[in-house]
Amino acid sequence: MPCGGRHRRRTASSHRAGLPQPGRDQREHFPRLSGVTPAALAELVRTTAVDVLAGRGLDTAALPPAVTIERPRNPEHGDYATNVALQTAKKIGVVPRDLASWLAEALAGQDAIASAEVAGPGFLNLRLAADAQGGIVLEALRAADGYGRGEELAGTRINLEFVSANPTGPIHLGGARWAAVGDALGRVLSARGADVTREYYFNDAGAQIDRFVRSLIAAALGESAPEDGYAGAYVNDIAAEVLRQEPSVLSLPEQERHEAFRRVGVTLMFTEIKQSLHEFGTDFDVFFHEDSLHRSGAVGEAVEALKTSGALYFENGAWWLRSTEFGDDKDRVVIKSDGDPAYIAGDIAYLKDKRSRGFDLCIYMLGADHHGYIGRLKAAAAALGDDPAAVEVLIGQMVNLVSEGKPVRMSKRAGTVITMEDLVGAVGVDAARYSMTRSSVDSSLDLDLDLLRKHTNDNPVFYVQYAHSRLASLLRNAADLGLAPGDPAEADLSLLAHDREGDLIRTIGEFPRVVGAAAELREPHRVARYLEQLAGDYHRFYEACRVLPRGDEETTPLHRARLQLCAATRQVFANGLAVLGVSAPERM
């Protein structure tokens, strides 16, 4: 993202809260099993490194504040790896491999660490003791719906504005992408503690609404759409509905007729947009009408304030914002020479309104065709005497349609616009949302129209959902056998020592970090990719490890432990899919 979207925002509370730690009660019950989540392992490595450096009289300040623990791609490199020695060695003037070997020696003495080896230029590869990894399963089951939640953003009030499509037509494909991604981003930010308000801005003031209303009237009169107007079946439908509600509307004087079509027609459009978004699983806390800013005088007040502060100057009959002084590439007209406010006037008043409502951060999700707004919105903030950093603009690239290998050009006039409802009708809400949330918004997205028409399951969402429903089925079967997972504290999770079990457990352990990264980087697609990884790990585990006792086989502690692992896995699927706004089916 441009504009600082990747920059981590720290709040006072983020230092205080830190990463979630296992509860004390749990630690007392399970001294061996507490703490070997990735976060705890990172802390263990860090404290060990502090001891090692201090013991050798070296500067412990050279260590990074948070040690990076990652899962190596290559399983031969252990369960986890850290590059802390590589990062630190140069600063304190030692050879990376030497530092790594000192750390390895110290860590190898820890109960939870099965092995610690130096590799390559100074990586430290760690293997956990099998009984230590069980703590991850326990943590996921203990936290349940809360597994994956965090507190880094606690105390931060975020206004998340997305979609905000013009109320002159149905939501199109691009809008659907922002609806899916914005909604998921809102859920991700909430999961990490932020107080999020989802907001939709209706641009219901200005010339485009007039064009829309004239188009409705033309349709009602059976005339063709105005040159600069809107065409399409929905215009006829809305015009017809206006006539149904107000049969005498066409006989009104022109002014009143226009106002009646505006009042009824625009409301109908609002209703339709809200309804289709709701059916798409995206609901907003606030639908904000630009018109209200003009009627309340908020726009006038904001403009007067800017005149007073000198942020505006008068030239050629218009009032200009000195936006170049705030990083924009040119000055912008705020009040046109005909006396009407320009579009940006509403933006300025709207931002002021948001901030007066107490939001610490205002996130805007905009399409690539609006990227020129970044400088403008930041300039607006600066001109208001506000902190431009409180404005964060996320730019998402466009959605293209491809058919028979060729791009499909969408045209309002040709009636080839694909709407969000068309997409949902073709593939359903889950597949539509998932296909749009699984990739980065930095890249334009090509959707294959032929595949959509065929209703094919060519979508990884089914791979993920199938894993969840398979787990749900397995847990049902267990219940039929009188085998409830029961209290995980009573299971011997140290029995989960199979390679496939270890892989699955460690992936479960990644979930909180993935959600955290998705929130910090404003990249909810990380959650979708994670779920695909988890599904793969689960299916491979399932193939290799029998969970339920067969026939008259006796139920063993291993069966019980695996059942706990399955319960934990199901929980993570449910939590992850919930973040994406995709259903977690019990059956498929």
Add this chain to the structure above:
RNA sequence: GCGCUCAUAGCUCAACGGAUAGAGCACUUGACUACGGAUCAAGAGGUUGCAGGUUCGAAUCCUGCUGAGCGCACCA
């Protein structure tokens, strides 16, 4: 011309400066008389657009180039 974004397997896309660049789809070959085969195993498929630079290490950061999308209003 200036700016933003992108360029990775046949296709759609991942990979927060880390080790041998990964998934899904498509393709080849295998695996179902007990937990869901919408699954799994194996194989094939790559000069990460090109050229330099930064460093222990670059798909990732910097510069230039090529190509694509989108912007560059007293429209909204």
